[in-house]
Amino acid sequence: MLSILQPLLLFSALYLNVEALPQITRTGRYLFDTSGNRFYIKGVAYQPPGVVIQSADNPFGTPSTFTDPLADTAGCQRDLPFLKQLGVNTIRSYAVNSSLNHDGCMNLFSQNNIYVILDLELPLNGSINPLAPAWSTNLLDEYITTMEVFSKYDNVLAFNVGNEVVQSSTTGIAPFIKSAARDVKAYLASTGAKTLVGYGSIDMATDVKSALANFLSCDPTGQNDGSTSIDLFGLNNYEWCGASTFEDSYAGVTNAFANYNVVAYFAEFGCITKPPRLWTETEALFGSQMTTVWSGGLAFSYFPSVSNDGQFGLVNISADGSTVTTGSDFNTLQTEYAKVSFINTPTQAAAPAAAFPSCAAPTSDFVAANVLPGTPSESACDCVKSALSCEFTPATTNTSAIIGSLTDLACQFLGQASLNCNDISSNGTTGVFGVMAQCDPSVKLSYVMSLYYESQNRNAMACSFAGNGTVNAAVTASASSVASSCIASPSSVFTPSAVSTPSQVTQPPNTNTGSGGSSGGSGSGSKSGAETQAVYGVGMMVVISLVSAAWTFA
Structure with missing residues (x-):
């Protein structure tokens, strides 16, 4: 009898979501659960790195392949005990294949109170191209297709419309990100979904990252309208290295975001330039000096990821994809995360609503215009x-x-x-x-x-x-x-509708085999200081050796 019951119990745990996970919503600059208590993102990046082919045609180090970790049920079953050991309530995945089935992983994580922040873009031609930026029908279709696929899951906390697309030298790309956020928000609202919309930003000079954050949450019409604003600004921040302090690492950025109008959190953290990683920044990140400004963060990264500065990764996966081996980084993060106690201030009832200020005029450091592209038709x-x-x-x-x-x-x-x-x-x-x-x-x-x-x-x-x-x-x-x-x-500008046919975006090769192996190839990209590069986010839709100035983004 036991042998018969075990498969039934496994099926129930994976596929029968008896009690829905509470919806996380935004009021003003804070996240709240359905009880009106503050919600903090206490999580980890969960994406095996893709294979990067280094060439002159790939200046941003964009992977040419990706593994969809949320379509690998066996891999999620393998990793769940370790995610629970870390005590995380959120994971972030950077690329998924909307044509695959995600029921196993998503329901497994939901049953274990783990939310997902999901990036909508894909490597290569599935994201806004920094060399020839546009907000176009193929990208909108791709984003909507992914949202449709994940709309049935109760643990999608947010959809990101980009990751590290805008950099210090390419701030003129920001209007395309803002247009994507506008149209994604409009689509979600039309379906009755309350899923939040975010963006993951590379760390830049304070004035540039502040200008980007403010641009993505301002109102170009000057009418205090949040329809073009993101809900979450995620900063990929690696300033705290080794045995640092709040004053030496986070005081500056916390002061810069002190008056930000929507949610801010660390979309990635965990410097590796001064090993071992002590993870003592978690005490500051979830402590009273920062929680009035920040809503937690995501440690980078669960899976191994190679960078110019060293090796990220909390675990190693065996060659056959069946076994997890934890390292010292994992054990230390587990210890530090266990010390975190959420500060429930303010409550939702006491939190002021967000105001959406008029967008600032462009500057020499941040050149984005306050005119946005229309909705692709x-x-x-x-x-x-x-x-x-x-x-x-x-x-x-x-x-x-x-x-x-x-x-x-x-x-x-x-x-x-x-x-x-x-x-x-x-x-x-x-x-x-x-x-x-x-x-x-x-x-x-x-x-x-x-x-x-x-x-x-x-x-x-x-x-x-x-x-x-x-x-x-x-x-x-x-x-x-x-x-x-x-x-x-x-x-x-109009509310986009559901995609009647599959997305026209050609997805890069997906290395999922269904065998349970989640480990991808080697990635590329430093995650600290000025050498930071995008591991997943900066898309090369089509790399064009442009000669015609009329066709070149300036």
């Missing part, structure tokens, strides 16, 4: 696509490998014809977004191919592009007139 872009004179018909199934180079080539040809690619360009510094900027890269390519084809008196050879273009002989209207007709108001 799939139907409008489909309208354009169906009426273009020269259509991108790739000669290969690996379209991601050629769209960038062909777009660059088409823009060069247009430049030689005294034309430009302004219609597909986006500039977050000037706040100017081309009429076609919201469409996915393949539609943009068809558009500029059509512009060139038409400029050459519709010579069929001008549509070839090495056999990757096909003339649509039935079309007589110009590409620009088609775009103006189909996308009459490119800056329109």
